[in-house]
Amino acid sequence: MKITRIETIPISVPIKPSLAIRSGRGGTHTASPFLLVKVHTDGGIIGLGEASCTPRWSGEDQVTGAHLIRTYLEPMLIGENPLEIETLTQKFRLAFAGNFFTKSAVEMALWDIAGKAAGKPVYELLGGKVREFVPTKWSVSGVDPAKAAEIATWAVAQGFKAMKVKVGINPDGDVARVRAVREAIGEKTKLGVDANGGWSFEDAVKTIERLGESKIYFAEQPIGTEDVALLAEVRKKIKVPVIADESIYTLQDAKTLVRLHAADVFSIYVGKAGGVGPARAIAAYAESVGLKCTVGSNLELGIGSAAMTHLALATRGIDAESFPCDIIGPFFYEDDVVLEPLPIVPGQARATDKPGLGVELNEEKIERYRVR
Ligand SMILES: [Mg+2]
Structure with a gap:
């Protein structure tokens, strides 16, 4: 199995205003400029990931995440075996400094692929x-x-x-x-x-x-x-x-x-x-x-x-x-x-016992909340 491409989807799902978190230095969390990723493989398995990034936390948002994935991670990962998670994680750890939420989105997608390939949930x-x-x-x-x-x-x-x-x-x-x-x-x-x-x-x-x-x-x-x-x-x-x-x-x-x-x-x-x-x-x-x-x-x-x-x-x-x-x-x-x-x-x-992370995307909602 080989990685063929990485798709990034900037998304913003509305937060319930009554629950928006106000905190010390964190300011108020009223929007989540997150980035979803789909790591595509030649075997047809797609791994899902999420960069739950907010600029106040780590300096990342959906634009920086998409840029770093497109410019550095995708070229590095195309043609690689997604099951070699440890090797690939080390590779992209060194690709650029920081930006951990972005890296984590791709890494969790590799676990999703590994689980789907094995027919096992990630916890297993x-x-x-x-x-x-x-x-x-x-x-x-x-x-x-x-x-x-x-x-x-x-x-x-x-x-x-x-x-x-x-x-x-x-x-x-x-x-x-x-x-x-x-x-x-x-x-x-x-x-x-x-x-x-x-x-x-x-x-x-x-x-x-x-x-x-x-x-x-x-x-x-x-x-x-x-x-x-x-x-x-x-x-x-x-x-x-x-x-x-x-x-x-x-x-x-x-x-x-x-x-x-x-x-x-x-x-x-x-x-x-x-x-x-x-x-x-x-x-x-x-x-x-x-x-x-x-x-x-x-x-x-x-x-x-x-x-x-x-x-x-x-x-x-x-x-x-x-x-x-x-x-x-x-x-x-x-x-x-x-x-x-x-x-x-x-x-x-709890997690489901479905293979991988055990979640599927609702494509209709993805289109609804996609940031254009
Ligand atoms: Mg805390």
Whole structure:
């Protein structure tokens, strides 16, 4: 089997305005300029991928992604055997710096091809399920306390048993928002906070201390990515685990965080790591040094969410039971581009047992949401 071409499809599916995520440095996620890819082969199998890229996160969007694939990845991959995933991933890792979400779209499409060729779901190719479903949590936007409490109440009613609240906007407002959410959801629901790097060092330490009253069980990306040593200082001064998210894209980032004792948990995504394989390498490394991983989110659509689910189902280093994952992208959209909705329900993400990533595109919807 050989790769014959790579098709890119810029797409924008509307986000439900009531759920648009407002966060610390992340601004407000009101649109997803994503890029879908189809890796075509001479055997007729087509691999699907999704670059869930947003410019504020990684500097990528659907235009840069399409450009890099057309200019560098497609010429490099045409004529190659798509089943040689490890070799091809290494090749395109070196093709250009960064742009991991773009690379991940092509890498996950190779896994989709491999699964379809073998007649097996991707989780089986990865060694089989280590859990029946992936526990997930809800993410409450950084809105005013009353609205945040309303969203949290809705999430609990849906069935979520864990959630996080976006903070890092201003300390008093953050404390009020988290308090309102805790009051709305009661004691039983696990509650964490995600500052998206929005706090200064001092605000992080003081605010996390104040959030003790709301019994938070983790603080995600309390400060920005600029100074890993400073993140380690925050970690030393607070009592809850630090989840690194924006600070960790690659295995090298993981190593730096470990060396400086800057995190307790890594939030890994297929997109940030540059693919399923690189994300698994981080999880294995974390496991080897006694750290935990969870899976974060950039509000993936169906293909990206399926890839994350297969990863989390088959990867032991992802401790989704202690730190439920953010595989909740599909909830945020008014529509999806996959033919059948994924078996992702509130609190639990599952994959189908169909070959590959187990998703098919709805071509009519692709045309509806294609960016021209
Ligand atoms: Mg985060």
